[in-house]
Amino acid sequence: MKLDEAPVEVEPTEIRTGRQIRWTRRRDAFSRFWAQYRRSPFGMVGMIILIFFIGMAISSLFIDGSSLSKTAVTEESIAPCTFATLPCPPNANNPLGTDADGRSVLTLVIEGSRVSLIVGFTASVITMVIGALVGILAGYLGRTSDTLLMRTTDFFLVIPWLPLAIVLAAILGQNIFVLIAIIGFTSWPGTARLVRAQTLSVKEHSYVERSRALGATNGQVVSRHILPNVMPVIFANTILTVAIAILAESSLSFLGLGDPRRVTWGTMIDAAFDAGAISIGAWWWLLAPSLSIVLVVLAFTLCGYALDEIINPRIRER
Amino acid sequence: MGTQRYLVGKIGQALITLLFILTFNFFLFRILPGDPIRLLTKGAGQRLTPAEQQEMREELGVDKPVFPGQYVQYMGQTLRLDLGVSSIVAPGEDVTTVFFEKFPKTLFLVGTSTAASIAIGVILGIYGGWKRGQALDMSSMTGSLVLYSIPEFVLGIMLLLLFSGWLGLFPSGGFESATGDLTGADRLFDILNHAFLPWLTLTLAFIGEFYLVMRSSLLDVLGEEYISLARAKGLREKFVLRKHAVRNALLPTVTLIALSFGFVLGGAITVELVFSYPGVGLLSFEALEARDYALLQGTFLFFSIGVLVANLTADLLYAYIDPRVRTA
Numbered sequence: 001m002k003l004d005e006a007p008v009e010v011e012p013t014e015i016r017t018g019r020q021i022r023w024t025r026r027r028d029a030f031s032r033f034w035a036q037y038r039r040s041p042f043g044m045v046g047m048i049i050l051i052f053f054i055g056m057a058i059s060s061l062f063i064d065g066s067s068l069s070k071t072a073v074t075e076e077s078i079a080p081c082t083f084a085t086l087p088c089p090p091n092a093n094n095p096l097g098t099d100a101d102g103r104s105v106l107t108l109v110i111e112g113s114r115v116s117l118i119v120g121f122t123a124s125v126i127t128m129v130i131g132a133l134v135g136i137l138a139g140y141l142g143r144t145s146d147t148l149l150m151r152t153t154d155f156f157l158v159i160p161w162l163p164l165a166i167v168l169a170a171i172l173g174q175n176i177f178v179l180i181a182i183i184g185f186t187s188w189p190g191t192a193r194l195v196r197a198q199t200l201s202v203k204e205h206s207y208v209e210r211s212r213a214l215g216a217t218n219g220q221v222v223s224r225h226i227l228p229n230v231m232p233v234i235f236a237n238t239i240l241t242v243a244i245a246i247l248a249e250s251s252l253s254f255l256g257l258g259d260p261r262r263v264t265w266g267t268m269i270d271a272a273f274d275a276g277a278i279s280i281g282a283w284w285w286l287l288a289p290s291l292s293i294v295l296v297v298l299a300f301t302l303c304g305y306a307l308d309e310i311i312n313p314r315i316r317e318r
Numbered sequence: 319m320g321t322q323r324y325l326v327g328k329i330g331q332a333l334i335t336l337l338f339i340l341t342f343n344f345f346l347f348r349i350l351p352g353d354p355i356r357l358l359t360k361g362a363g364q365r366l367t368p369a370e371q372q373e374m375r376e377e378l379g380v381d382k383p384v385f386p387g388q389y390v391q392y393m394g395q396t397l398r399l400d401l402g403v404s405s406i407v408a409p410g411e412d413v414t415t416v417f418f419e420k421f422p423k424t425l426f427l428v429g430t431s432t433a434a435s436i437a438i439g440v441i442l443g444i445y446g447g448w449k450r451g452q453a454l455d456m457s458s459m460t461g462s463l464v465l466y467s468i469p470e471f472v473l474g475i476m477l478l479l480l481f482s483g484w485l486g487l488f489p490s491g492g493f494e495s496a497t498g499d500l501t502g503a504d505r506l507f508d509i510l511n512h513a514f515l516p517w518l519t520l521t522l523a524f525i526g527e528f529y530l531v532m533r534s535s536l537l538d539v540l541g542e543e544y545i546s547l548a549r550a551k552g553l554r555e556k557f558v559l560r561k562h563a564v565r566n567a568l569l570p571t572v573t574l575i576a577l578s579f580g581f582v583l584g585g586a587i588t589v590e591l592v593f594s595y596p597g598v599g600l601l602s603f604e605a606l607e608a609r610d611y612a613l614l615q616g617t618f619l620f621f622s623i624g625v626l627v628a629n630l631t632a633d634l635l636y637a638y639i640d641p642r643v644r645t646a
Contacts, residue, residue: 042463155338157577158629162584163602163621167346167614170606247469251588254471255603273475273592278490283479290472298467305463 036310043306049299053113053292060114068111068263073102087282097284099268100275109288112265116246116296119180119264123245126184127191128238134188135195136226140203140218150196157189162251169257176259183248191237195230202229236307243300250293265289324637332630339622344392347615401616406608407601413616417598421620423493424597427513428586431520436575438521439528444564446529447536458529465526471588474519478592481515488515491594516593523585524578531574536567569640576632580625 016024037043066072078098081088088098096105138149165182172178202208208225216224252258253266254273268289277285395401401413408416439462446455465473482490489495494509539545540563548558583599590599598617605613 151334155335155342158335158580158622158625159339159342160580160583160621160625162581162587163618166587166602166606167618170609170611170614171346243467247467250469251471251584254469254588255591255606257606269472269475278475278478278483281479281483283483286475286479290475293472294464294468297469298464301463301467 033310037306040306040309042302046299046302046304046306049295050303053117053296053299056110057114057117060110063107063111067107068103070101070103077104078102087277087280087285089282090284096288097282099272099285100277100282105268105285105288108263108268109265109292111263112268112289113292113296115176115262115264116249116266116293119176119183119249120242120246120296120300123180123183123187123248124238124241126181127187127241127245128234130185131188131191131237132195132230132234134192136199136222136230138192139196139199140222140226146196149192153189153192156186157193161186161248165248165252166255166257169252174257174259176262179249179252179257179259182252183245187241187244187248191234191241194237195234198230198233199226202226232311236304236311239300239307240304243297243304246293246297246300265293321637325634328630328633328637332626335626336623339619339626340393340396341389343615343619343622344389347611348388396619401619402612404605404610404613406610407604407613413613416613417601417616417620420596420598420601423595424586424590424599427516427590427595427597428520428582431517432524432579432582434517434521435524436528439525440532440568440571442525443529443532444536444559444567447533447540447567448559448563450537455533459533462526462529465522466530468523469588470519470523470585471592473523474516474589474592477515477519488512491592493596512593513595516589516595519589519592520582520585523589524582527578527581528571528575532567532571535570535574536563538570539563539567542566565639569636572632572636572639576629579628583621583624 078086078088078094080091080093081098081102083102086098086102087100088094088102090097094104094106096109098104099108134149134153138146138153165186168182168186169178172182202225205225208221211221211225249258249264250266250269253264254270256270256274258264258267258270260267266289269286272282272285272289277283399414403409404411404413404416442458442462446458449455478490481487489512492512494500494505494512500508545558545562548562549555586597587599587602589595590597591603594600598620602614602617602621604610605617
């Protein structure tokens, strides 16, 4: 069942404008969607974790930037530890302990949540746009364009992702925008394949053929029929790509390719690892950012799976 | 007839992709800012006279225009596996030599861990899909999603903290003990002891992925009509599963497993770094740190070819288990 083709009950006496009808339809579609989503325990767990981290990212806006500075560390802020005993394990003053500079790991993790999530979201928007464009064009135009676009997609699919990203980052420099661009421009092939498959199946519907027979242009067919039907798949896929993008950022940052001026969970782990946190047993310094990555990625993955089950009816029927 | 054409087609496609990769690799490193001679000699601590620079330019072929002169020369050299010399990580040594010195260690680590994670993931995936929604499926599904969500290096760090730091059961890294006085079985045990944690990390990291792929593939197949038919014929459930469902569900899985080799290699880079395991992953990290571009370019090329070969193998395997693609 298409989400936007709900039977609309119109009371005979009431005359409604097109806009009102559209809004009713959307509201109905959303409430039906929500009723289905609520039934998925995985999806609900994912959403709760996500809300928690989004709240954390928003609260990071209220962090006083100077508290992240190494020079702001004082004897009082690291008590009961001293400068000689850093990094400091968790205590009442610093519930998640401190790093080797005496900065609160909790503050760093909160600050990192914003940057990590922004990187994940923006990179996956790039992925989505390129993937959707390539997928729809390949599926809709067919023939030579299809072959050409899919060969390119396959090429990017075959190239090992991390080595490629490493090479690009080494060449282009370490900066958050470069990182976002690299992740976005290297992760679209999967989306493109998925969108192409969906486009091909939508194209087969008779209403597409009918609208073309009535004189619709390619642009109209794509925007009125293909795109609305492909959109849910793209959306579910994007949720999953956010997870992949956050994983990607953390891996690149761990390899020292992150933006040195910004705190992300990846750069935190990199700093802790480089400072020998493992050999001195400073588990708290590694645990908080690691657990954050795992939980956020898990949350996006859970939501993605739940959405996929609703959107892909073949799975639901069984 | 059909088989032959399929094989030739697949190998042809792989060759075209190889050509793409070579070209891509060539131009990627040509957009590097700066003078190639300066880049190559950076960090080597030597000052070259103008005459020496010119000589080096000619030797590297950078005195010619980028296209077609340098391109043709690069292709010719690459086909002879002449990938230039490392500048900083192993000054003066051939990139190919340096790479293949380390390669067996990574092949051993990645090969055995991938085999283990495929075996465990696929078998669990079959049970999970078959007994969908039951306790075993739900717990493996949850476990898989969690494992899938952990970056390899984070998993490695956690295992290192736990088994090496806290429990002291395994060495914290390296290929073997530094003393070097072990021989025979003792040395083998020492090497395996060092390899165990990185091996466990890679195995655990990829079980989840293979489980999810196999499970959803089996679920797809179980929805097909021929499964209902097989059941309607009164065939035993186990028989339906083995002969009808699993056989067909393996097909897309083979392709997806081949595609995931790129990720396994990526995982090897970070995991080798965590455990300072001296394979090609750590080598590429060292090349990255030192900006040893010839070595970086070389490792990237070999990684790409490795994944290409894995994909080609999967395509050929696919033809072997599914006769339809040969005749289509």
